[in-house]
Amino acid sequence: MALARIPEELVGFCESGISVLLGTRDATNRPACSRPVGAMVSPARDHVTVVVPSEAGARVLANLRENGLAAVTFVRPIDNRGMQVKGRCVAVRALSAEEQARTRAYLEAFAESLHQVGMPRPRTMRLTIEPAVAVDIAIEQIFQQTPGPSAGAPLQSTGSEAP
Amino acid sequence: MDLTDLPPRCFQGVAPAVVATCSVDGVPNVTYVSQLHYLDPRRVAMSCQFFNKTRQNIDANPFASVQLYDPLTFDAYELDLRFDHAEPNGPLFDEMSMRIQAIASHTGMKGVFRLLSADVYEVLSVRKVEGFGGEEVDLTPFRHAGPPMGELRALQLVSGTLARAADLDDLVTSLLASLEDAMGFQHSMLLVPDESRARLFTLASRGYGESGVGAEVALGEGLVGVVAKERRILRLSDVERDLRYGRTVRNEVEVSSERTVTPEIPLPGLASAQSHLGVPLVVHERLVGVLAVESPRPLAFDEWHEAFLNVIANQAALALDRMMDDDSPAEVPHAPPSAVAPPSRKTRTFRFFKADDSVFVDDEYLIRNVAARILWRVLSANAADRRTEFTNRELRLDPWLGLPPVKDNLESRIILLRKRLEQKCPDVRIPSCSRGHFRLEADCAIALVEV
Numbered sequence A: 001m002a003l004a005r006i007p008e009e010l011v012g013f014c015e016s017g018i019s020v021l022l023g024t025r026d027a028t029n030r031p032a033c034s035r036p037v038g039a040m041v042s043p044a045r046d047h048v049t050v051v052v053p054s055e056a057g058a059r060v061l062a063n064l065r066e067n068g069l070a071a072v073t074f075v076r077p078i079d080n081r082g083m084q085v086k087g088r089c090v091a092v093r094a095l096s097a098e099e100q101a102r103t104r105a106y107l108e109a110f111a112e113s114l115h116q117v118g119m120p121r122p123r124t125m126r127l128t129i130e131p132a133v134a135v136d137i138a139i140e141q142i143f144q145q146t147p148g149p150s151a152g153a154p155l156q157s158t159g160s161e162a163p
Numbered sequence B: 001m002d003l004t005d006l007p008p009r010c011f012q013g014v015a016p017a018v019v020a021t022c023s024v025d026g027v028p029n030v031t032y033v034s035q036l037h038y039l040d041p042r043r044v045a046m047s048c049q050f051f052n053k054t055r056q057n058i059d060a061n062p063f064a065s066v067q068l069y070d071p072l073t074f075d076a077y078e079l080d081l082r083f084d085h086a087e088p089n090g091p092l093f094d095e096m097s098m099r100i101q102a103i104a105s106h107t108g109m110k111g112v113f114r115l116l117s118a119d120v121y122e123v124l125s126v127r128k129v130e131g132f133g134g135e136e137v138d139l140t141p142f143r144h145a146g147p148p149m150g151e152l153r154a155l156q157l158v159s160g161t162l163a164r165a166a167d168l169d170d171l172v173t174s175l176l177a178s179l180e181d182a183m184g185f186q187h188s189m190l191l192v193p194d195e196s197r198a199r200l201f202t203l204a205s206r207g208y209g210e211s212g213v214g215a216e217v218a219l220g221e222g223l224v225g226v227v228a229k230e231r232r233i234l235r236l237s238d239v240e241r242d243l244r245y246g247r248t249v250r251n252e253v254e255v256s257s258e259r260t261v262t263p264e265i266p267l268p269g270l271a272s273a274q275s276h277l278g279v280p281l282v283v284h285e286r287l288v289g290v291l292a293v294e295s296p297r298p299l300a301f302d303e304w305h306e307a308f309l310n311v312i313a314n315q316a317a318l319a320l321d322r323m324m325d326d327d328s329p330a331e332v333p334h335a336p337p338s339a340v341a342p343p344s345r346k347t348r349t350f351r352f353f354k355a356d357d358s359v360f361v362d363d364e365y366l367i368r369n370v371a372a373r374i375l376w377r378v379l380s381a382n383a384a385d386r387r388t389e390f391t392n393r394e395l396r397l398d399p400w401l402g403l404p405p406v407k408d409n410l411e412s413r414i415i416l417l418r419k420r421l422e423q424k425c426p427d428v429r430i431p432s433c434s435r436g437h438f439r440l441e442a443d444c445a446i447a448l449v450e451v
Helices: A006-013 A060-068 A099-115 B008-012 B053-060 B091-106 B151-164 B170-184 B222-231 B238-256 B303-325 B369-386 B393-394 B410-424
Strands: A018-027 A031-034 A040-041 A049-054 A069-074 A082-093 A134-146 B018-022 B030-032 B036-040 B043-048 B062-071 B076-087 B119-126 B187-193 B199-206 B216-218 B234-236 B275-283 B287-296 B345-355 B358-361 B365-370 B388-393 B431-433 B435-440 B445-450
Touching: A006 A082, A018 A060, A018 B018, A031 A060, A031 B030, A031 B062, A040 A099, A049 A099, A049 B018, A060 A069, A060 A082, A060 A134, A069 A134, A069 B030, A069 B369, A082 B030, B008 B036, B008 B062, B030 B053, B036 B091, B036 B275, B043 B076, B043 B091, B062 B199, B062 B431, B091 B119, B091 B222, B091 B234, B091 B238, B091 B435, B119 B393, B151 B170, B151 B303, B151 B393, B170 B187, B170 B234, B170 B303, B187 B303, B199 B222, B199 B410, B199 B435, B216 B222, B222 B275, B222 B287, B275 B303, B275 B369, B287 B303, B345 B369, B345 B431, B358 B369, B365 B410, B369 B410, B369 B445, B388 B393
Parallel strands: B345 B445
Antiparallel strands: A018 A031, A018 A069, A018 B030, A031 B018, A040 A049, A049 A134, A069 A082, A082 A134, B018 B030, B018 B062, B036 B043, B043 B119, B062 B076, B076 B119, B187 B199, B187 B287, B199 B216, B234 B275, B275 B287, B345 B358, B358 B365, B388 B435, B431 B435
8 A cells, every 4th residue: 555644744743742542453353552652753754653662562562563553643632633544563673762862752742741731740751661662654544533523534634733 | 350440530531541443354443532431340331422433443343442541640451342232312321421411512512512322332351551650659639538527427517507597598508608618618509490490590609709699501501501401410520621622523513514503601610610510409300409519620529529419419409499489487577667777878779671671780780580570679669668578478479570380489589689789789688587588778878760
């Protein structure tokens, strides 16, 4: 399948310390989810890398190694704006030093996002971010995910700041 | 491990749960759950507001996996589920629908944003997600220790207050005071239906300053209005989050369709309320009021508060209902002469606007509808023949007031009038002399103008 690209104006949105959710399934189509601690969009915008804590994410990582199918949903807590990308895991690997630094920065930014909706920062800062692995996902489809009648529709790039 | 091992606060939606599903051809989907409802140790229900991908997947492949979070510790739990059935109506549907209705009506989306079905799932497994969060969190500050005097003593105190109340005014005022003394509820209000039974007005409030008394809400609108319409308890643990969700959907609806959404309804109560607990007062299937408490803190009320307030509400409903009807003074005591002070130089001008049944005092809005007509009757009688004593009974017989033949709410209207005068025109008072009987007192001259 041809790869889809995250619209340029949404790269910042995906990387801005908002909620990231990862969905997978096993060989019998039983689903499992996890909460990555960071997301990075590739320069060509056709891959996304999510950071998955090794212990909490053990089940989804096993699924990804088994069949590679992945869904990643991004939601901005303050206004519930969201999008979902679907694709295929092409690598589960160790984080680079730069990615480790970005993961720490993600957690700080995520704590700030949740603080805006009433979650005290120290509680968010409890989240385990290491040991973790980087999961590279080739993007095949992109959907709107903001709650409402259009949730689940293919994303139309509007040129606006958020989907 | 089963669901009973999870803290109940996990199901209050403060930290929203995540659900993964999978299509028959193996494509996973992941999203937030709007409402996850605990049914019993082996079953949960999920709200379905839109026929979205989650629901399409479930129809073809019934398995779902949910990650659920403790909002105080951010501990995570994983539930593997199998779809059992959808309930498009019935008691579970009504219970889950109520919160959505409250949010929808408050954000101007009544009927646009609604529950389609309560989807019931069997819980196949429950486990704590290891390695999700770091060190333990000290939960001491969040524990609801219950009332300092003990639970039974607190019930005894409030219940005794209800039993001793001399009249309706005393009942509602002392009820809210005792709820604060016994339970620490600092922000509370009691609303009763008006003559039309399509609206409620605030008969007593505590912790809202002047703005509380008289505030109105339509049946089915906003948090209190939905409690009144559905006659069910509504407990919201993170009002701001719920409203934010409602506003997001509202924007989406506005952008994506021609549907009309109406403006947001101002929430009666605390602007900063994060926790809201509304309990209906019902006697024989008839709504006699709504008791609501609020807190600026999220997660301020738990199951215990709900049960406590429900017991109190049941007793208050009976007392309130009895007092609404009761205007039988044994006899009318004779008035002390000249209860109305001789006119001083100060004059307060009351204007009655026939067009909309309202009374203004010195150009400031005072009151409207039945209470306005009662005031006008009383002031006119006093102007005509210096009368200062009035009984509920004579008002009931006065066709101009337009009271319904039964359950007429007269007493609650008099209380509302009394409180509005205290706030807006303390020179003129209508204190109660005995049950079903009140007196007009004035420290000023009164001018009457009909417009």
